[in-house]
Amino acid sequence: MTDSIFQIKGLSFAYRRQVIYEQANLTLTAPGVYGLIGPNGSGKSTLFNLITRLLRPAKGMILLDGAGLTPSRVFASVAYAQDSSVLYPYLTGRDHLRFVARQHGAAAEKIAKLSDELEVTDFIDRGVARLSLGQKQRLLIALALVPESRLLLMDEPLNGLDPDSVIIIRDLLAEFKTSDQIVIVSSHNLDELDKVTDQLIFKVDHGLSLETAAEGAEARYAELYRHPRKKLVRHG
Numbered sequence: 001m002t003d004s005i006f007q008i009k010g011l012s013f014a015y016r017r018q019v020i021y022e023q024a025n026l027t028l029t030a031p032g033v034y035g036l037i038g039p040n041g042s043g044k045s046t047l048f049n050l051i052t053r054l055l056r057p058a059k060g061m062i063l064l065d066g067a068g069l070t071p072s073r074v075f076a077s078v079a080y081a082q083d084s085s086v087l088y089p090y091l092t093g094r095d096h097l098r099f100v101a102r103q104h105g106a107a108a109e110k111i112a113k114l115s116d117e118l119e120v121t122d123f124i125d126r127g128v129a130r131l132s133l134g135q136k137q138r139l140l141i142a143l144a145l146v147p148e149s150r151l152l153l154m155d156e157p158l159n160g161l162d163p164d165s166v167i168i169i170r171d172l173l174a175e176f177k178t179s180d181q182i183v184i185v186s187s188h189n190l191d192e193l194d195k196v197t198d199q200l201i202f203k204v205d206h207g208l209s210l211e212t213a214a215e216g217a218e219a220r221y222a223e224l225y226r227h228p229r230k231k232l233v234r235h236g
């Protein structure tokens with residue numbers, strides 16, 4: 001019997017010879033918002049792809065509420081706001097939202113509510129190919145929120161967002177602090193992460209480390225990853 005609600009046990013994964021995870025472990029015991037932090041290319045998107053089974057681990061288990069994440073459990077319990085390449089360029093935002101709502105048996109009013117909250121209503125009937133990066137980003141987040149999944153993964157949700165949109169997402173994430181959903185958000189915007197959570201998951205070496213960074217995400221980031229600047233050699 002375990003009191004973990006989300007657990008990664010002995011996860012190993014490599015792209016050919018590039019090891020990304022080696023015996024990585026992570027245990028989350030409470031719902032809420034968690035920041036996922038690591039430098040470019042360290043393996044954050046890879047982790048989301050492993051959780052959602054878009055990639056298969058070489059070793060290890062990923063458990064949600066004590067049970068392994070099979071494809072049908074991923075469909076039922078995990079929402080993934082990936083990058084905008086998953087959108088169909090010739091379909092509109094409304095087409096996407098209706099499709100996801102139908103797949104998950106969500107009510108039509110949900111689409112209107114989320115469109116309103118994420119301010120996608122103005123461009124909801126426009127083809128995705130004609131949307132800006134920030135508009136696509138807001139649509140992706142609205143899509144991920146349709147099923148009210150137990151586990152919500154957001155890969156760089158603040159990418160390309162203007163300050164107003166950042167505030168919308170920040171307010172939205174704040175609401176998850178008290179819900180029974182588990183939200184894992186990867187972001188390089190450490191100031192924004194600090195505003196929504198102090199529960200941070202750092203990619204360290206080939207593992208994961210859950211910490212409450214009392215001194216803030218940026219200070220901890222510097223300790224973990226920043227290399228001392230090379231001194232400039234002056235000639236002459």
Ligand SMILES: Nc1ncnc2c1ncn2[C@@H]1O[C@H](COP(=O)(O)OP(=O)(O)OP(=O)(O)O)[C@@H](O)[C@H]1O
Binds near residue numbers: 015038039045047
């Ligand atoms: N399909 C793939 N085939 C081979 N290598 C890959 C593949 N996808 C990612 N990688 C490599 O794996 C490493 C981890 O990539 P990943 O996209 O998970 O990092 P990330 O932490 O999400 O990066 P970023 O912060 O830049 O988004 C990188 O070195 C990347 O080049």
